[in-house]
Amino acid sequence: MSGGSMQPHIRAIVVASAHAFVIRKKVAGLYDHTAARHLRIAAEALGEHLQGYDGDRDARFGGSLPDLHDAREGTSVHIEIDGDAARGYDRGSAGHFSATVSEQRVQLYDHAEGTWFSFEVQTA
Template sequence: MKDNTRRVVAFVAGRLISGSEAWSIYDCEASRTCRFSGTVSPEQILVYDPEARCRVSGYGEKDCYSLYHHGNRHHIELKIRGSSFEGYDYGSGAHFSGSVDGSSVVVFDGQDRRYYYFTI
């Protein structure tokens, strides 16, 4: 999964699960804060990533989200399961999963089989 896709997945999942109103996420791997703007709600996702200069948009129903990354031009499926999440990144052709505990977000990227850590 591309770095910018992973960050936005961590951000959206972190917002939806934690209920946080934050508009940034700290990427522990890159040691930096990434900012976003837009809307994150149980029904609609419309996030702008100024670093990638693109939107990620989609809709949700019953904790299942169909997202589209306009910069990378591919779909992302995201399912929320309590404090955990899982999904599929069509750009990399790989599954991902993760969990949220307070402000901590962990993403397991099935493409490179590694864990990535974020703080929202």
């Protein structure tokens, strides 16, 4: 069953979280190549736990794998980390995603849109 498209801020939360879990560095910002804009977003993983902050929406997000929550909207994302990849689904849109993570980049595939989204990652 395929769901709808993920909201752009949910994609950003997924990307920042996946990078923090895989690379184990603090995420200090993202550049969304698709939207051609910088996103003020931060994330830090401690073991299975993540805490993050979306500065563009003044919203906290985080939780423990596999469930991350967006405190502002009360939505949650299911995310599984497997090596340098992540996959899961956004409960808000019921949309599935998969992502590949490298030191400075995350490629996220939104299954509902059938599209890849590319993000550059700044670490602290």
